[in-house]
Amino acid sequence: MTGRLIMTADEIRRATVRISHEIVEKQAGTAGLALVGIQRRGVPLAHRIAEAIAEHEAVELPVGALDITFYRDDLSLIAQQPLVKGTDLPFDLNGATVVLVDDVLYTGRTIRAAMDALVDFGRPQAIRLAVLIDRGHRELPIRADHVGKNVPTSREEIVRVHLLETDGEDGVDIERVVGVVAEPIAG
């Protein structure tokens, strides 16, 4: 990590556990709950939340993975097609309370795309949103139900979530980048 560390591995763990409690508390139990991680880093986060819930509630929640690539609103704007990482929703969404999980909430466009994708699979009873980092700068009327950490940022900054499963280590850093070559794709 090259930027300023804003969340350590321990803090990520505590935030994940707290979110897992909040999800169960809001639902008043675990009935009908399903977790759906948004590719890419939302998927391991969803699994971690499910493991935490399994620990304190002794219930195994269904966990899915959602790739929102085909639902992006900027496919006609970016120069090259993003790589598709795959969707796997091995349960019935109809009537379920789906908690979308992502690493960073920013403009809200990923979540808009994710909701469009989800409703193509069925009609959930409710869709909720859990994110590890909310960095502000929303461009759509979208709000997270469960937030690991609110981080005030400027648009010139980049927030990077590193997870053991995808990056070999846990941590979140922030860095000011001006004119740096960046990939348009994130989880």
Added chain:
Amino acid sequence: MSLVVPDGTGIDLATVVPASGGPGEVHWSHRHLLDLDVVAWPEIELVMRTTDAMREVLARPIAKVPALRGIGVTILFYEASTRTRVSFEVAAKNLSADVVNIAAASSSVAKGESLVDTIRTVEALGADMIVMRHATSGAPYLAAEHFGGSILNGGDGWHAHPSQALLDLYTIREHLPGGPDLRGRKVVILGDVLHSRVARSNVWSLTAAGADLWLCGPATLLRGFERWASTSGDMPGHGRFTVTSDLAAALRDADVVMALRIQRERMSGGLLPSLREYAARFGLTLDRLDLARPDVLIMHPGPMNEGVEIAPEVAVDPRSVITDQVTNGVAVRMALLYLLAGAAGKPRSTSGG
């Protein structure tokens, strides 16, 4: 690790995408798909992976995603076709593209409009991509010179049929006993190789995959291929490439046998004594398949002349993957349309999305 913009759909940062993608990430780099000779193996693998994702889409209750919303796809066929035309059309519709279908026989082509004129007209009417089939080899190359969008070759004369070769490769990789790695596996293309754009495109992809490729048929229908095979050391992938009229040698221990259609409409000048003689000497029968591996895959690009190049009982044998080829055609063509749409000279935005 690579630098990643959080919340990918907002391209608020002045995003500059490197032309070659990040390390380890392969991106599609071709504006047109005319043949596979210029498509490198990592890009072919990208098509295979993207096809996997499209198969997942096809398995959904609503098999439709908005990826190509607002993109005009014109299907311009100057030659008869069912499976290629329909599967391109279904593929484009599954991606929410706006599809226009032109059958040349009922268009102004019948009034003498030239190919270039037709391409310009179709572009003026809003096409971003043209899927084209033409009886003249090379016609899509001419079209590509006069079209601002992307041309997908849906088959040109004897020359190329890249989407067919890619769906053949996908089907082989899906069903090959022992896994998808084709290196050293014996693949036989049998029949009217001379007139076959399917065979020509398959030569590129199968040798790139490292297959031990055999082309087999009557000598009159193999003309020109011996010389190609003798230069195969220069081809990518370095798969072996053998051309022979010895059917037994070709079929022995084969992993895959692909029978080609005898193209009666292109047959002239005494290339074959008769269809009956062809069937007797080169028809794919169950007896002959005994020479191949017991779990050999049987393929045919269709439409079949049953009883000529392939016996009816071979076509419906449990080892036949001919219907899988048709099914996979839609997913492969969705992948191609999706990948090409990203390379089709789109306006680049540097401001917020």
